[in-house]
Amino acid sequence: MSLRNRGVLRWGDQVRFEGVAYTVTGLSGVLVRLADPQGESRAVLLPQLMADSDFAILTGGASRLGSSLRGLDGFPDRVVEQARWWEHHLVEVISGLPPEASLDAVPRPDYDPTTHSLAEREAAKADELTRLGFKVSPRTLKRRRQRYETEGLVGLVDRRVSSGTGPGAGNADPRLVEAIGQVLSEAKSASTRTVAFALWRTGEILREKYGEGIVPMPSRATFYRLFELLSQGQHVAGTARARKSLASRPEGPFDMLTVCRPGEVVEIDSTPLDVLVLLPDGVPGRVEMTGMVDLATRTITAAVLRPTTKSVDASLLLAKTVTPEPMRPGWTEALRMSRSVLPHQRLLTLDERLAGAAAKPVIVPEVIVCDHGKAFISQNFRSACRMLGIDFQPAHEGTPTDKPHIERTLGSVASMFAQFVSGYVGRSSEHRGDVDEKRLWSLLELQELLDEWIVAKWQNRKHDELRDPATPGRAFSPNEKYAALVEASGYVPVALTSNDYIELLPATWRAVNSYGIRISRRTYDCPELNPFRRQRSGVAARKNLWEIHHDPYDVSRIWVRNHWDGGGWITVGWTHLRSAPMPFGEMAWDHARQQLPDQGRASTEEEIAEAVAALLRKASAGPEGSRDDGKLTRRDRRVAARTKATSSRNRLPLPEPPTTPPEETAAEDDHTLAKVIPLGVFDPFEEAKKRW
CATH class of the missing domain: 1.10.10 (Arc Repressor Mutant, subunit A)
Structure with missing residues (x-):
């Protein structure tokens, strides 16, 4: 009997106690419930059971069929019979004997636990069943055996x-x-x-x-x-x-991360924007939107558009997150931070730049959660996080549920903003219409529209996840939630200094020439560069070039490091800034935009709603003058362009102005034909004489 002692007592085991064979029907602490062959049950303490001189574990799982029938309620009889058939073979593999074996039975040679391992017994059983016409592999038999040992007979049923x-x-x-x-x-x-x-x-x-x-x-x-x-x-x-x-969804109910202060957890991700834009080379194309969202307030701390997201773009996004959002020319005064629900006066004492900031809070992240995109796990982005003291937390690979908030936020931007923009192509090719005749915004112009929409619409929109636990009927906007959490948690954001912001910008190395510095076919110059023109920087590792930092989303200026005097920064402006609609696109330099009256009164929901409506109308109409009114086809525009180019090279002299007054000329146009001047006949002999 010793070979049947498995060392572990489980429900369904057959034991011998006081000379009677019992079946274990329940285990609770040190209390064991037994059932005799007649169905009578009794409860025995485990020490009393083990101390009995006649105690022995006769078979493991021999009576599991009867004890687990309650779990098979609702299954068809044929399915239960099939499970019993599997149990007969699995019990023989586990213990060496089938369930109905007598107490003095001995295992068959291929299933003797004393001479064969469990894997060998499984292989023998698989061969036996295959010979009987039931093709089964040892691996499948092992899985069924494991389910049976864990769940009993019901584990053998799907x-x-x-x-x-x-x-x-x-x-x-x-x-x-x-x-x-x-x-x-x-x-x-x-x-x-x-x-x-x-x-x-x-x-x-x-x-x-x-x-x-x-x-x-x-x-x-x-x-x-x-x-x-x-x-x-x-x-x-x-x-x-x-x-x-x-x-990829986890089993069981979704867990919820509880945050209590702004910046405690911030998520970052990128996704293609479903809008065609004019890229810097003038070719229409798609761009990617990279954004960051704060879990506590659902604030979009920053969002940038790039043809392809790179590590420097992620670092720049981090820099924009921890610096105030400036008011742009053309924005309505209702979007100022001073006229919002944000604690402007209190924050102004910490950072004077907030005096001209837009109504979007400055949030310094404590933890950043991102996926395994190359831009986010790059050394550049990690170094930026380390410089700011931010914990970098990559999500599990292929698990978007680790950062669901930014996934949903980027989807909301697509549904609430992108579809209103001229050049919207839909989320897939099946939803794409005819966008060839649409007027397209440039990359910088669309970035300006997105920044304004975030401040005007998103930050003032009631969010379902920002509800007061005490009064769930009321929802807060991101700006309102930020103001409430500042009062509750004592959160004080310390924004970056100007030098810290410049350090996070993308860097390049250029020479300082007589005309200044040229980056992306733009020339930058200022009087402060006079001592450095055509001079070496002293950085031999960089071929004595000068370190230059630039903001891809603000082409109005660059910053040159002064390698000669302590490594400070020299701000250099774009030479054509006054003559070109940059850096914030055409709208930034539209000084004819009508301003709202009564600039001193508090901002209201009506003003903000009007600003959002005007923004969406402008985004939907497209930029003025970028394309024609849609009456001409693409072929017509191509023919017109080629004709214009040809006529500009072979332009005839303008006719003399008429001697008659305009009124008389207009009256005669309907009755008098123009004078026909015949062309002369070409005479080669006369032309030859002219040369001499």
């Missing part, structure tokens, strides 16, 4: 076969249901296919596991109904993106 509530499979063969489950598992990361492929793949799985014709396939209509029932909510015939998103 739960989807239940005929009770939920997506049951009725009287379907459990082997067929298991094969369909494997097909559904394979479809999570595969391309979208039809149900016809699932029908074929299911047949292949059944043939590989059990052999040809062992498990009958249902009719096509029956399989379609069963597949629809088992694949409910898995988007098998939908988009691959939806399936991957569902597969």
Whole structure:
């Protein structure tokens, strides 16, 4: 009997106590509940049971069938019978004897635990079942054995076969249901296919596991109904993106991260913006939007547009987050921080730059959560976080649920802003219309519109996640939540100094020439560069060039490090700044924009709503003069452009002004034809004489 003593007492085990064979029906602490063959039960303390001189564990799991039948309620009889059949073979693999074996029975040679390991017994059982016509691999047998040891008899039944509530499979063969489950598992990361492929793949799985014709396939209509029932909510015939998103969701209820102060946790991510823009070379193209959102206030601390997000863009985004958002020319006065709910007077004592700031709070992150994009895990971005004392926390790979707030925020920007912009292409090719004739904004102009929309719309919009726990009927805007948390948590943001901001900007190395410095075909110059023109910087590692930092989103100025005198910064302006609509696009230099009256009164929701409406109307109309009114086709515009270019090179002299007054000329135009001047005949001999 010693070979049957497994050393662990579990429910369903058969034990001998006081000369009677009992079945363990329950375990609770040191209390063991036993049932005799007649069904009578008794409770015994575990020390008393173990101290009995006749005590022995006879079989492990021999009586699990009877004790686990309550878990099989609702299953078809054929399914229960199939589970019993599997239990008969698995118990022999585990203990060496089948469940119905007598007390004096001995194991068969291939299943003796004293001479064969568990893996060898599983292999022997797999060979035996295959010879009987049930093709099964040792690996499959091992999985069933593990489920049986963990859950008992009910572990041998596919739960989807239940005929009770939920997506049951009725009287379907459990082997067929298991094969369909494997097909559904394979479809999570595969391309979208039809149900016809699932029908074929299911047949292949059944043939590989059990052999040809062992498990009958249902009719096509029956399989379609069963597949629809088992694949409910898995988007098998939908988009691959939806399936991957569902597969990456954690089991159980979603956890919620609790934050109590601004900047405690900030998430960053990038996504393509569904808008065509004019790139710097004049070619229409898509851009990426990289943004950061604060979990405590749902504030979009910064958002930038770039053709492709790079590490310097992520660092620049971090710099924009910790510096005040300046008011731009053309913005309505209702967007000033001084006229918002933000604690402007208190913050103004900490940073004088807030005097001209827009109504968006300055938030210094404590923890930044990002994915494994190259721009975010780069050494450049990590160094920027380390310089500011920010904890860098990458999310798990392929787990967007680790940063769901920025995922949803970027989606909201697409639905609330991008679709109002001229050149919107939709979220996919199926939703794209005719955008070839639309007027497109330049990259800098669209960046300006996005900045204004964040300040005007997003920061003043009531957010469902910003509700007062005591009065859940009231929702706060990001600006209101920031003001409330500042009062509650005593949060005091310490914004970057100007030198800190410049240090975070992208760097390049250039020579200081006689005309100044040229970056991206723009020339920058100022009198402060006079001592450094055509001079060496002294940095031999950089070929004696000068270190220059620039803001890709503000081309009005650059900063040159003074390597000769302590490494300070020299601000150098763009030479054509006064003649070109830069750096904030055409709208920044539109001084004819009508201002709101009564600039001194407090900002109201009506003013902000009007500003947002005007912004969306302008974004939808597109820039003035960028394209024609849409009456000409693309071919017409091409022909007109070529004709204009040709006529400009071969332009005839302008005619003499008329001698008659304009009124008389206009009156005669309807009756008098113009004088015809015939062309002379070309005479080569006369032309030859002129040369002499």
